Structure formats: structure tokens, C-alpha cells
Amino acid sequence: MGGVPVRAQCSSLELAKGMQELGVWGGEGLVATTAFGGLTRPEAEGRRSTVLGLRYGRVLFAKDSLSLSYIADLVPIEIQRGNVTRESDSLTPTARATVYGTGLAPFGLKASFGRARLKPFVSAAGGFLVFGRRVPLPAATKLTFTGDIDVGADLWTRASRAFTLGLKFHHISNAGTGDVNRGLNLFVVRGPRDAAPPEPTPPVRH
DSSP, X not given: OOOOOSEEOSSBEXXXXXXXEEEEEEEEEEEEEOTTTBOOHHHHTTOEEEEXXXXXXXXXXXXXXXXXXXXXXXXXXXXXXXXXXXXXXXXXXXXXXXXXXXXXXXXXXXXXXXXXXXXXXXXXXXXEEXXXXXXXXTTSEEEEEEXXXXXXXXXXXXXXXXXXXXXXXXXXXXXXXXXOOOBEEEEEEEOOEEEOXXXXXXXXXX
């Protein structure tokens, strides 16, 4: 992700312990899966999501071609389209609506690999989202908990800028706090352009 490296060359860029990042990312959820004890096929059909996130990260460990970073995401808005608000029965069809939420994922770790400007990564994070209506089903809750697994790559375009393309497995459920706890599991394609803070000006030596 975006950051200020200690050492940079034309064809390589090394991360260093203590390096920080600030970034903006967005994603589009195109497929809701029925796997992992989630929604049934009729409940998962027609669902889409859009998410906007703000990322903070800090490199905790860096050695050779491996770095490990703490990451936290603020989610100003997540939009769930096709959310079920009334389930069908013999007399009434399923009702759906667009639902808006906001939240935070403060518990995350990211592993990056390689010394080249293109750095593959895998990350995992957890947090919560609060929606204006119950998600993903009428008997669920407005307060939900999230678990995310990301795989992708950061492409450093210069020392303080990186472009990222990744695939996120995005899980939303209520951890058993609602009458129904069938999770919403989405595959989200995300392609942010991350901005890092500028490199500090070195002190003047007399």
C-alpha cells in the first residue's frame, strides 16, 4: 500500500519497520456466495455492494523480502443493494431494498512479499458495520460484525504512491446476537489508489 520507503531504487522498493501509510480505497461486491453456512441461493441472488474505505497502516516487521504490517480501515459508507427486507411466502414475494452502513475494522494484519515495485500481499481484518436496516435478513440485526481476507498486489508507481488491485472475501454476520445469523459472504473487487504521507525532511546539520 502507499508508504514512504527508507530505500528506493528504479526497479525495486523495500519496506522498512516503522513506515506508515494513509490511503483511500474502494470496492465493488459482484457475487454473494452461499458457501460457509451463509445465505440460501434465493437470498443471495441479486445482491451487490459498494464500499469506500480509509486505510491506516504501519510496518511492524521487515526482513529480506517479507514485511508484516498493522492495518486499520475506517469505512465511511458501505452500500448493500438487494438486501432482503421481507422473505417470500405463499402469498407475498421477497422484498428487497438498498441499505446504507458505516463502520470500522481496527484489527488487521497484512503480509507483503518481494523487493520489486510489484508486491503481492495477503491480509486479514475484523471489525463492525452499523446499517440503517437489518442486514442481511429481516430477522438479523443492524449492528453486524465483519471478517475480511484480501489477496492482491501493490504496484508502486513512485516512492510515495502505490496502486492496488485485490480480491476481498467480505463476511458480514451478527455473531448470534439476532434471531437469524446466516452470514452474508461477498467477493469484492477493489482497486484503490493509495496516497502516503510525504517523506520527512531530514534535519539540517551544521
